[in-house]
Amino acid sequence: MSTATMGFSRGHVEVLMFLRDRTAVIFTFAFPAMLLLLFGTIFGDQYTDAGVSASNVFSASMIAYGILSTAFVTMGAGLAMDREDGTLKRLHGTPITATSYVLGKLILVFALSVAEVILLVGVGALVFDMPLPDASHWLTFTWLFLLSVITCSLLGMAVSGIVKHARTAGAILNVPVVALQFISGVFIYPVTQLPSWLINVAAIFPVKWMAQGFRYVFLPDVMKDQEPAGQWELGRIALVLGAWCVIGLVLCLLTFRWSRDK
């Protein structure tokens, strides 16, 4: 049986599992959409000089949060849970390889992330009248989305290694998520309100670049004036996310364990 086939049958069960666990569905999935509705409504009547509403800016930036939630948190917490309840151990006693295990999880993460993005873009477009971009922007969206999901998943897996108890996984994983979102300007608009040293700190981590990229995709080109660098920096986005992808992969390979005891 090939790694891919095993990965797919596991992915199928992973998705089933997720959908049946209502708490997980609501918290991972609906939470970013709820925040978008709140932020968008509270700041909805503020307009930029270019005539773009703040709610549109939030709709774009919040996609980065959506992916963090579905990829980083779901992957990290899921792995910690599988390790704690012995699922990983039991799977280790079958012909399944680590690669097909991770493939199964990635299938879940991709399915969730696609659905999450559709939900957020849907809220942005239908509730806050965010105009949908043209084809060339969707092309950028595709690589940005893939790179973001993979980076977040790998980092989630790596962080799960330091989670001692699955119970606390959600709390631990959400610390970097919330902190990085504030300093990366997902919740703060415009980003340039932040002290410049904080922006420099945020620039080390992937979230700032993800949010910036999604703003490029969904906002008019004039909005680049609101970015810290005054431009979209697509090349740099790809570079930073790519680098984090490699860092995440290395960390995963170094820290992956099949069971808790060692």
Add this chain to the structure above:
Amino acid sequence: MTDDAVQVRDVVVRYGDTTAVHGVSLTVPRGRVLSLLGHNGAGKTSLLQVCEGFRRADGGQVRVLGLDPMDDHDELMPRLGIMLQSGGVYPWATAGEILRLFASFAAQPLDVDMLLDRLGLRRFERTRFRRLSGGEQQRLSLAIALVGRPELVFLDEPTAGMDTEARHTTWELIEELRADGVSVLLTTHLLDEAERLADEVVIMRNGLVAATGTPAELTAAAGIDLLEVRAEPGLVPGDRLSPLKVTETSPGEYAVTGALDAATIAEVLGWFAGVGATVTSLNTRRRTLEDVYLALTKAEAYR
């Protein structure tokens, strides 16, 4: 290397400062059933974990189907069936989905429907794992271990929590596995289980092998240890039959204990004949595996 299914040599397992297994050696020949007996904490599961490739031994060597369970993990796993004591099944999946998932990992899985029927799981096919009772989860766990047509199965307390019927079905399944040439290494607390299934029993105590042999060998060493005679009440042999001990447990029922070989039994019967007794019933009891086990492990149990 030899062709044995499992070969364990001087294996040591430590958890921090605690040593769970202090140098155990055992061999499971191909197509045989070996049962590891012992109290909780005797080191059975730790030893099994090493054989299953879940952890590396802290000393000694292990070969499973001629391979190293850690280094040759991916090559070995398709040939093994592993039944863990608990945990590790998706709680929100149904019994049927779980078994099909594990079947999908195997190159030539057994027919899932057949297994569901055999283990009485058909009724629970659409029941989610977390709603199954302990015994039902256990049966599913066994099905997971067997679904890949393994050459060798490791069963950690396979019938724990099962009802009598499920236990007997499980025993039949294990006997069928053996008949098909599958090798089995199982741990158990249950003496009747070991006696019925095992070609060889290894009794572990405090991480060491306390005794090893076939069930017959382990019990035969002690021979007959009780002779029951039924005759007229009130017969008192005095010390005529010493050093044997004769007690009248109830009127007309005599229990004779001591070193009972053929000559002493003849002597006992000779005495009854000599006093003109009418012996209406005669029973001998040999030591059971349970007696051997208790004698070997008693000191530890009450420590």
